Amino acid sequence: MKVTIKDIAKKAGVSPSTVSLVLNNRPCRVSQQKRDEIKQIAKDLNYTANQIARSLVTKQTKTFGLIIPDIENIFFSSLAKHIELQCRSHGYTLIIVNSNDQFENDIALLDLLLSRSVEGIFLIPGSESWQNKTELIKKLQLLPVPYILLDRVFSELSCDKVWFDNEYGAYIAVKHLLENGHRKIGCIASSSFVNGQFRLNGYLRALKEFNIPINQNNIVTGDYKKESGYVAGKELLKKDITAVFITNDMMALGFIHSIYEQNKTIPNDYSVISYDNTIYPYLFGVELSSIKQDVKKLSEAAFKQLYEKTQKKVNVQKDICLQPELIIRKSVRNMHA
Template sequence: MRGSKDIKKVTLKDIAKEAGISVGAVSLILNNKPCRISEENKEMVKKIAKEKNYVVNQMARALVTKKSHTLALLLPDIQNTFFSALAKQLEEDCRENGYYLMFVNTNDSFENDKKLLMSLDARGVDGIFIIQSNESYYYYQQFKNQVEDLHIPYVMVDRSFDNMECSQVRFDNQKGGYEATKYLIEEGHQKIACIYMDDYCGNGTHRMKGYQQAMTEANLPIEENYLIVGDNRYQSGYNAVQSILESGVTAVMICNDMMTLGFLKGLYECGKKVPKDISVVSYDDSLSDYLFEIELTTVAQNVEILARESTEMMMELLADPWSKPKKLILDPKLIIRNSVIRKKDKRG
């Protein structure tokens, strides 16, 4: 391996000198710009650039074009399997459209939302995909003001405020919670719990409202101990196990996969099994590659569709920053597997 002092970055000037033409001509050729240069010289320049492993200076190009061809994704929790899968798909879609994608993680903190949005805006990225923290729902006006002050296009992804006039792509969370709970009721369950994130007006709250809607339509009681507040993380699912088992419910709808993962671990430690001892419907469908013995019935949010629609919306904004904001609400899909047992006795 060569030492660092032996490595010299190749410049346009180096290529121009070897080719015997001007630096400007080399720049036009390598950037595929129209120019009155013979095909022979064009091929020679490209060959020299390839042999010397020439790499475009993106910072210099950005100064000239005023575009960095870099986008950013503001993530609330990179450890969350749903968000990591979404980030991966978004990165691939952006790359296919000629853009790099950088990630920043807020740990679901509103203060980090503010700091990182300000930093990304100042660093010259061309646009931002925003998945705001759950805390931001409690600081609506402050969050709204900061986002509207951004100097670059942005798309709110997965999480959003219904009354904000900006480009948004998300799933219908209340519908997802409703469909999950309705399925449990159709399978004969009447005592059904819900573990959810109490995020004021965010995704978790809307999923819980879907649960309430289905229970109310079926004239089923929602006891106080049927509603368990979590925080969308593994530990809160684990902590909910004892309360769920003591409540006497026969089924539970858990509003995200990370809490489900913790809940399953807690059940295992208590010697309980799904669905023999309790039926479970999860949310996100991001665990199917990681679980053994059990295949979770779940509400799927297709990350490929979410990423594709978000990327297309961003590309439209980059082409025309003054275009009218669009709001796209996608339908979740209930996927039935084997984590729910049918109850023959309708009283349970």
């Protein structure tokens, strides 16, 4: 049978209310010795608090919700891990749900989390939601709890946001290829969401800065998943290019697969820079240069803002833009050498 506060109170010879005060570290008129005794009894009986009952008293569930678009994507799963660690360190539980990049799921999961009485919501909208952003924005504006947009944000929505400068990240990646003498640079992009469009803009910006004509045939689209990177790779390898910028790591995995199928190597045959810096530990034979987005910084900034909102410590909305960085390894050949 589950141990209750009444069981502890009976064994300690005090009232249940006294046990509750002691276990919640709240002031009460008992000696330190009795406090220690009550806590030891609770430990010996393997007592765990009933969070549902506690929330009825405190009016707090100590629960946040996180909606991510693709739990199989290493970037999002890593982000979920770091947010959960932040929540747990502050006594909060995190409910993680996956939208599978679908707009209808974003809407349904917002309602699901509200039905679980979460105190706040972290949201990374799915790719389909970019096409239906007017409806999603209306939904968000009616939410009865604080929320924050992560990684993928809507510029026209006034709310709390934490994101990375995607255009700058792509720009410094392609600039690195250009500085190493590459002029025929392919790109595997995804314009299905605003981040992908920003990364494509960064690619174009770097080429224009170096006065390189834009060849639209060297730009192939994908959907941020491995298979699309493989298909795009097979198409790009037919073209006259020396380097490829890939706008996320999952597509980079697919592209590397297509490289190996052609018995080509990186960087001798093709130089490659990816985006996210999440797959490097799992690659064999490729020292992949990549754009790093620090998920720890992202999670810390997002949690701090949402937590302070729920605690009513801040009322102002914050739009926080973090800077990505280029991690240089050995996947880019110097054409000047």
